[in-house]
Amino acid sequence: xxxxxQLEELFDAKLERGEFIEPKDWMPExxxxxxxxxxxxxxxxxxxxxxxxxxxxxxxxxxxRKAVLLAKVQDEGGHGLYLYSACETLGISRDEVIQQLQSxxxxxxxxxxxxxxxxxxxxxxxxxxxxxAIMNQVMLQRTSYGPYSRAMVRICKEESFHxxxxxxxxxVLAKGSPEQKAMAQDALNRWWWPxxxxxxxxxxxxxNSAESIKWKIKRExxxxxxxxxxxxxxxxxxxxxxTVPDKDxxxxxxxxxxxxxxxxxEEFWNVVQGNGPCNKVRIExxxxxxxxxxxxxxxxxxxxxxxxxxxxxxxx
Amino acid sequence: MSSVTDSQWPVWEVxxxxxxxxxxxxxxxVHAPDKEIALQNARDVYTRRSEGTNIWVVPANAxxxxxxxxxxxxxxxxxxxxxxxxxxxxxxxxxxxM
Ligand SMILES: [Fe+2]
Ligand SMILES: [Fe+2]
Numbered sequence: 342x343x344x345x346x347q348l349e350e351l352f353d354a355k356l357e358r359g360e361f362i363e364p365k366d367w368m369p370e371x372x373x374x375x376x377x378x379x380x381x382x383x384x385x386x387x388x389x390x391x392x393x394x395x396x397x398x399x400x401x402x403x404x405x406r407k408a409v410l411l412a413k414v415q416d417e418g419g420h421g422l423y424l425y426s427a428c429e430t431l432g433i434s435r436d437e438v439i440q441q442l443q444s445x446x447x448x449x450x451x452x453x454x455x456x457x458x459x460x461x462x463x464x465x466x467x468x469x470x471x472x473x474a475i476m477n478q479v480m481l482q483r484t485s486y487g488p489y490s491r492a493m494v495r496i497c498k499e500e501s502f503h504x505x506x507x508x509x510x511x512x513v514l515a516k517g518s519p520e521q522k523a524m525a526q527d528a529l530n531r532w533w534w535p536x537x538x539x540x541x542x543x544x545x546x547x548x549n550s551a552e553s554i555k556w557k558i559k560r561e562x563x564x565x566x567x568x569x570x571x572x573x574x575x576x577x578x579x580x581x582x583x584t585v586p587d588k589d590x591x592x593x594x595x596x597x598x599x600x601x602x603x604x605x606x607e608e609f610w611n612v613v614q615g616n617g618p619c620n621k622v623r624i625e626x627x628x629x630x631x632x633x634x635x636x637x638x639x640x641x642x643x644x645x646x647x648x649x650x651x652x653x654x655x656x657x
Numbered sequence: 658m659s660s661v662t663d664s665q666w667p668v669w670e671v672x673x674x675x676x677x678x679x680x681x682x683x684x685x686x687v688h689a690p691d692k693e694i695a696l697q698n699a700r701d702v703y704t705r706r707s708e709g710t711n712i713w714v715v716p717a718n719a720x721x722x723x724x725x726x727x728x729x730x731x732x733x734x735x736x737x738x739x740x741x742x743x744x745x746x747x748x749x750x751x752x753x754x755m
Contacts, residue, residue: 366725367726412705414704435688641694642690648691
């Protein structure tokens, strides 16, 4: 017991000095659990996030757009793998985290439970959803757990193309025919509020927030990040000539920030609890893809075993 | 709901050399049934933007690491040997190229 207290003091001192925690370092059980939950949810979000955009790869309007979208979706798969790899350093197996996703025990970002109805959604997702994710991920580059931080550094390097390609799509549509502009506006209307929800509950209602800040897992609060996102994104919408669907949105010179309207928290919790438009289909697709890939995994394992055996015979 | 009980394959640690002449640097891990597929997976996951000129993959269970608790005693022996550093020695002023 006394030992644990000593170890905890060492751990706190390390955080205080701004040092990173590495996989073999002693850490409080709650720190480990919080990280496993957060990193695996983050990984699941990257992977499930491939579906709404994957939906449009075969229908992209040009070969250039198709190549770009394919590369972006492939990146998201890569981000999932960096994060699963970081998560496994905390002592949980890949098998277990995938099981938690498929059984519904683990969550992923609710934004991916909304459908992608038009091509303009590819623009809105890159611009807004990746934009919001970047906000969060830039902060997480300084998270206290070493493997998580390193994965974030890699991810951030790759993300900026995601946002730029999305904004480029929006630019083309916003400057196109009236129908195209209407399509861009419609996409903004549908994605704006769910994007603001990505930052999570308000600080006052976020149960894990204080502890995560104390442990330097998070460096900024949900509300701080959300405000920063609004302040950066509104001028980008103005540049497109599109209207942000919030009648309460207005510049506050005193705060040097935008005031904005209240998020529909009922919708937020409803989607988190599994009742969003696409929750079911996202998990069904994941399970199906996993099951359909089973024979490939088995064949590869059998081939590896056979080769290992042959090598043994040769040595003998 | 389905359950995932089939193999996710062993873990391989991945080290990438970013430029010729540079040391290989650890960048994460992949799952693979054998070393050839481990290499291919590592290429796909960690070098999508030509970040590498060479990749090492090592079975994760083949790595032995020093443990953080021993950081003191383990690295101690080198802390009290300042004479391993060039600044330990006094050279008369005016002597060049040393
Ligand atoms: Fe990503
Ligand atoms: Fe992205």
